Amino acid sequence: SVNPDLSSERQTASFCVERLTALLDGGTEQTRIRRAVVEAIESDPVFSRENQYFQTQNERYEAAVRKAVHLQKKMHEMGWTENGPEYKYIYRALSGDVAFLLHRVFMRSISVLGSDKQIAKWIPLATQHKIIGSYAQTELGHGTYLQGLETTAVFDTATQEFILNTPKISAMKWWPGDMGRSATHTVVFAQLYIHGKCYGIHPFIVQIRSLRDHSLCPGITAGDIGPKMNFEHIDNGYLLLKNVRIPRENMLSKFCEVRPDGTYVRQGSQQINYFTMTTVRISLISDEVLTPLMKACTIAIRYSVVRRQSKLKPGEQEAKILDYQTQQEKLLPQLAAAYAFYFINDYLQELFNRGYTEIQRKNFDMLPELHALSSGFKAVITQHCTAGVEICLRACGGHGYSLLSGLPSLYTKILASCIYEGENTILLLQTARFLIKCFMAASAGQPVPPSVTYLAAVKHGKCPAKNKLDFLNPDIYTEAYQHVAVRLTSHTAAKLQDLIQSGVKKHDAWNQCTVQLVQAAKAHCHYIAVKNFAETVEKLETKAGIQKIMKHLCDLFALHGIFSNTGAFLHDGYMSAAQMDMVTASYLDLLAVIRKDAVPLVDAFDFTDKSLNSALGSYDGQVYQRLYEWAQRSPTNQMSPAYDKYLKPLLHNTLSKL
């Protein structure tokens, strides 16, 4: 039975939830396929995540391996293939709680970086799991700066082998998933040396564990890097190499080859490969970043209509906490952001598909823009969504702090996305570099890529809004965002030039502008996200009330951004204080409007109870029962392990006299 405080929220939905779900999925057929996959996975007890919050790192790892192995069977049984329409839903249905993800990266890197001969040899072995692969790039001492990697691979002409070493402790490979305990092979990135000359970083296939008994191969030291904030199910590992010899054929050689005599040959274009690396940043957004925020919103919003605390009006029943303006102000902007980023993700996916087609036609013109967009949006979305999940967690008070709420693990997992696949600050600075370059080009009348043409049109106008309703006009707020992005970019470009002209060296000047460059890059992405949301709303079906509620969310997303960062819009007088007060008024009004549809808006995400794995967020809203029942199953609910040794002697005063 559904908690009446929750079911009443559903009876007044202003739109059709099922249609919104289909819209998010990309059609009713997609919804059907997704639900079928989820049903198949969740009804299989091997994939259960029910005990996850009680398990140790060892137990989590073992379960993840069991699931990975079982998944092979399941796919065969269900007739799912890697190219089938179901495939993309499997990982999501498992909530990523499965091993051998790096095995897939291992295979992809061979496919992309390997010669045809290498592909023919290794891919079948990997596909049949006769080997288990990992991907060893990051070292103790180097993550972001790949050129600084210290592992070496020296070519020995005499034996036609590469000799691999991690010559210093900081050169030790550190973090690669599946490597700590599972992998038999890995792709090691190392500085290639031939006849004493360094040719830079290259990939090498290295066997690390015996295929017979899984013992470490000669010269290999490897193990698990120990406990982390999350990802207990993954055996992130370390790897030391001491004079490990591998045959010449093990250097992945689609783009570079070492001939038997030691001649180094570079062949083909690596650009498609760089592009592949860029797309990884985009591909992770959906499952690793958006899904956690959408789940957190679902949990926190459902809880906030079930939890009653204190009274809004004297003499009345205690109020649902979502009826408090402060609670709305915490949660509803996160909900709006989840939709905004869902739509920008669609936009990026489409752009990258187009880019891929162009690049296959050997047209590399889009690469810089795609790189800038993928870097910037990876940083902005991961940062925003991580903050959003944390807000949802805190907004649930004490119960949000229990692992059983599901929120702590969503937070500790999404937090990692701010760090992996490029640290966010570094990525934003790459976007900023592109912006500055394009701004200079545009100022000089040269053509620039589509996403930055707006930089050319520096306007010094003022915001034309006359009353608070004007701020519900997407043209008004989109232009405001554009204005800020242009201002921050042009001001920072000017500061940079001033510094250089005053004699500061170029790299010093750049460093002295980086705090502001980061702001400019964020403003650029924020502008595009707002513009894209507004355009998406424009194109939506006008039936079923969906366009209307999406328009409200778009307005909220835009106005929340202004309200939270008023200085950027006030700075040069683009907006006046009076206009900012209108923004605030419109923004606060919107909270009360969207609050009415808050539960239907998270219902539309269509998460099952099992996928939320939360005592606070279940569809039926029976929060307290679930917390109690679940807690009783905790391994801490046995007789105190300290009783005989400490509590009993203490209470009975048989402890050695103090």
Add this chain to the structure above:
Amino acid sequence: SVNPDLSSERQTASFCVERLTALLDGGTEQTRIRRAVVEAIESDPVFSRENQYFQTQNERYEAAVRKAVHLQKKMHEMGWTENGPEYKYIYRALSGDVAFLLHRVFMRSISVLGSDKQIAKWIPLATQHKIIGSYAQTELGHGTYLQGLETTAVFDTATQEFILNTPKISAMKWWPGDMGRSATHTVVFAQLYIHGKCYGIHPFIVQIRSLRDHSLCPGITAGDIGPKMNFEHIDNGYLLLKNVRIPRENMLSKFCEVRPDGTYVRQGSQQINYFTMTTVRISLISDEVLTPLMKACTIAIRYSVVRRQSKLKPGEQEAKILDYQTQQEKLLPQLAAAYAFYFINDYLQELFNRGYTEIQRKNFDMLPELHALSSGFKAVITQHCTAGVEICLRACGGHGYSLLSGLPSLYTKILASCIYEGENTILLLQTARFLIKCFMAASAGQPVPPSVTYLAAVKHGKCPAKNKLDFLNPDIYTEAYQHVAVRLTSHTAAKLQDLIQSGVKKHDAWNQCTVQLVQAAKAHCHYIAVKNFAETVEKLETKAGIQKIMKHLCDLFALHGIFSNTGAFLHDGYMSAAQMDMVTASYLDLLAVIRKDAVPLVDAFDFTDKSLNSALGSYDGQVYQRLYEWAQRSPTNQMSPAYDKYLKPLLHNTLSKL
């Protein structure tokens, strides 16, 4: 041997580290006592926290009980007493990793709320640990709103007993520490009923476990609430009461008594008791909130001068990451905030000591102000410090994400401080209510408490700064903060009045202003923190360079607040865009100045390696060695537990054919 990249940072300190340490401790004698306590605790292997990151919840709990029991011996052995000068350093030296903290709360509540007879009976039992106490207030359904608690205590005149019940699932006590597995007794807060009439919440001593064998008493259901984001060492518990009868004498009756015939008598003044509850909020700031931020700063800053990544200048060695402006901008404001809040904590302690004296003299005038300050600062400091620890964690990239860095557990622990002892938003609204009331009074020419007299002097001036150096003048920035606090309070007061005058009901009007009321309360606390820091610097010894570096930190704290919240200062034209650019310039300049002393400034916090418990933050900066050595001891560094069952059959293809 100290990493040369770290030791070089110490050679150029602009001030005497040891003198700053003494200043923070309150004198060299205090430093000596503190170090002696730390040394005694850390040299005792029973208190070791070395394995903490590897332990399960059960193991953590057992260790915490062991430490609590051992601490009794240790104190006796060392001659430490609860009233001695060492006492306040013990908990800090243990990093709070010890059981029976609620036993102390149990004792304090009896001392404060109990009659002399009750104190005489229960306190000796508790002191000798013949019983172990807990404190059962929070329920599944109620935390903040105490009046809403649902547990009942019905007086039965016939038997002279109270009959206690948790009549609904939401009435179940939930969260009390030490109650899940350890406590034999607890103080239960319940609605008192006599002859069918409710007299509100009262405290009752209830035995929950047998003193013979620790089994649950009749009518009691209790256990552990399961896994949380941190505090694995504490057995937070649940408690169901079913017709549990306790004698009339077990109601704590210093302020209220039930006579044998059921007559309810209220006696004495509870105000000193309310004051006690208020001071708890202040007393937790030092150990639970400031210490974690100071530790996080120590770890992140030391790591940032040891970690080298990428090149600032082409052709040079890779740069220390603290030399990047963006890294400085992440960490140094947190360092400045740690000092700012350290000093405001001193201010609050002193104020509360004065308040205590006044209240003992039956002068309760200071209570509203003290309540407003303790609420507001508890919220502002916990929020700021939690965000600061998170920034430190993220600023360490991948290594910050390892539990071995120490940062994740600092974060997950400090996060709880935003929730317990009053949820922050609720607390800020209590401060705001005081501000609005005082503002109205001041506007009407009535006297107001000292901390808010500034509200009376609404000035409509403009910031007089003419160049960026003017913003290093404390008068300039303190006044700016004051201006913003006044503006936000007065504007919100005006909005509130407008709404009420336009016919909106008072409680609705209040709710519609709460987002802005929270802003006003934060601005008030921020202003006081800046003013207090500036005044503290004023009074410092001018020798040994300490005043100078503290002045820089004070400037940074103030300017960072403006830089991060420019809109508040630009809104009504108090500052111009040109002035804001000066703020930015001065702020960024300061980063480079303070960066030089960053390591000495964290060294002055004087944390030992054992207390940091971090592979990144040790005094010698041997980061990579420590990570590697520590990881090798992880329980995940055994043969894969999945090998025989899953990996071997998979690799050897003996899994049942797919």
